Amino acid sequence: MKTLDVAAVRAFALTAELQSFTRAADVLGTTQSAISLKLRRLEQQLGRRLLERTPRQVRLSAEGLVFLEAARELVAAHDRATAAFEVEPRRLAIGISQQLVGGELPALLRQLKDRDPALLIELRIAGTRELMQAYEQGEIDAALVLRPDDGRKRGRAVFAQSFSWFALPGWTPYAGQPLPLATQGESCRIRTMAVRALDKSGIAWSEVFIGKGGAAVGAAAAAGLAVALLAKSTAPVATVDVASNLALPPIPDQEVMLYSALNDSRSRDALRILTMAFR
Numbered sequence: 001m002k003t004l005d006v007a008a009v010r011a012f013a014l015t016a017e018l019q020s021f022t023r024a025a026d027v028l029g030t031t032q033s034a035i036s037l038k039l040r041r042l043e044q045q046l047g048r049r050l051l052e053r054t055p056r057q058v059r060l061s062a063e064g065l066v067f068l069e070a071a072r073e074l075v076a077a078h079d080r081a082t083a084a085f086e087v088e089p090r091r092l093a094i095g096i097s098q099q100l101v102g103g104e105l106p107a108l109l110r111q112l113k114d115r116d117p118a119l120l121i122e123l124r125i126a127g128t129r130e131l132m133q134a135y136e137q138g139e140i141d142a143a144l145v146l147r148p149d150d151g152r153k154r155g156r157a158v159f160a161q162s163f164s165w166f167a168l169p170g171w172t173p174y175a176g177q178p179l180p181l182a183t184q185g186e187s188c189r190i191r192t193m194a195v196r197a198l199d200k201s202g203i204a205w206s207e208v209f210i211g212k213g214g215a216a217v218g219a220a221a222a223a224g225l226a227v228a229l230l231a232k233s234t235a236p237v238a239t240v241d242v243a244s245n246l247a248l249p250p251i252p253d254q255e256v257m258l259y260s261a262l263n264d265s266r267s268r269d270a271l272r273i274l275t276m277a278f279r
Contacts, residue, residue, distance in 0.1 A: 002045060006078045008038040012050055012064075013071045015039065016263070017107030018277065019058050025275035027111060072110070079114045090266055091267050093122040093140040098213040099190055100161065100256065100278055102234030108277040112270055118149035119270060125190065125213065140261035142271055149189065155257035158275045163190070163251040166218070166239040167227040177182065178206035179246075182220035182228040185210045191239065194229040197249040233278070 015024040021032045028035070043050050050064035060068060112121055124134065128145040135143040146161070173179050179198065183191040198205045209220040214234050221228040222236040225248065229251060232241070257277055262268065 004045065004074065005038070005042065006075065008042040009071045010075045011035050012042055013037045013075055014053065014070065014107070014111060015058060015066060016060050016068055016071075017110070021058060023277065027273050029272070029276075050201045067096070076114050080117055089118050090116070091120045091122060092142070092262075092267060092270055093124070094271075094274065094276075095124045095126065095134055095140045095143040095145070096147040096274075097128050097256075098125050098184075098215075099128075099146060099231055101125055101214060101236065102218075102231070108274065109180060111273055111277070115273065116266060116270065119266065120269075126139070127184075129187075141262055141267070142258065142274075144256065144258050144274060146189065147255040147257050155259040157255050158258045159256050159278070160253040160258050162232045162253050163193075163229055164232055164235075164241045165227050165243045165246065165248045165251075166221050166235045167229045167246075168224045168238065169244045170220065171224055171227070171242065173227075178204040179248075180226040181205050182209040182217045182226040183207055184212060184213065184214075186219055190229055193251060197251060201231065201249040225233040 011024060011028060014022055015029060018024050018027070021035050025032045025035045027275070037086075039051060046067070048063040048067070049061050050067060052059050052061050052064075109121065109123075112119065122140075124131065124140055126134075128148055131140070131143045131145050132148055134140045143155075144158075147155075147157070179258060183194065183196065185191065193207060195205065208226050210215050214230060217228045218230055218236045218239065219233065220226050221230070222238040226244060227246070227248070228239075230239075235241075242248070256278070259269065260271060262271070
């Protein structure tokens with residue numbers, strides 16, 4: 001009977017869910033090379049190839065797909081066992097900018113819950129302005145947001161988010177017509193950044209879709225309705241970066257800030273996982 005390395009199994013499950021060695025390494029507080037080594041040894045032990053690796057993508061093999069659910073169960077059972085005597089309930093209210101949320105959210109929530117089963121997570125997804133107001137009024141314990149325009153300095157810069165223009169592969173606007181845009185409406189700073197860049201470049205545009213949240217705007221791009229300015233990490237898989245093909249202006253990276261006054265170990269661990277998963 002084979003005894004599996006739980007740390008290696010955890011690394012496999014997280015890499016499969018985030019589709020990235022780098023992001024899995026960030027969440028686990030280790031290096032990409034260490035993750036790769038663990039996974040190679042796990043594959044050797046099982047005699048199965050679990051992941052298909054390419055320069056641009058990490059995806060499950062057929063055998064990896066079969067193993068994934070069992071891997072999740074093993075990791076969850078291990079974490080429940082190690083936390084058996086740490087059952088004090090803890091509520092953690094977190095606000096995350098809607099510009100940052102993409103397909104990684106289910107994996108992130110599973111990782112947080114597996115690491116601390118007694119942790120009650122209250123998640124709020126909204127715009128930066130709304131989240132900062134909620135944080136300052138004590139409604140949430142932490143906020144992960146794009147740097148506010150008013151220059152608040154109490155937060156900590158944790159990473160820079162890259163933005164670009166996304167649409168369906170092969171999508172082009174009708175000749176002679178303004179560039180159709182999907183945005184979150186006039187109150188959104190990303191919309192402001194988008195239209196300023198287009199105006200400065202002399203590109204005519206027309207707002208054809210308004211949605212609340214990056215997921216809604218991304219869905220409009222994926223439906224072929226428009227082009228959308230999105231964080232590269234949250235763009236729908238059905239879309240591609242069309243900035244070069246359509247000669248659209250480059251967009252500067254946006255600094256992401258973490259605001260929190262929490263200093264207990266459980267909260268710090270949860271916020272570390274949260275931050276690293278979005279990097």
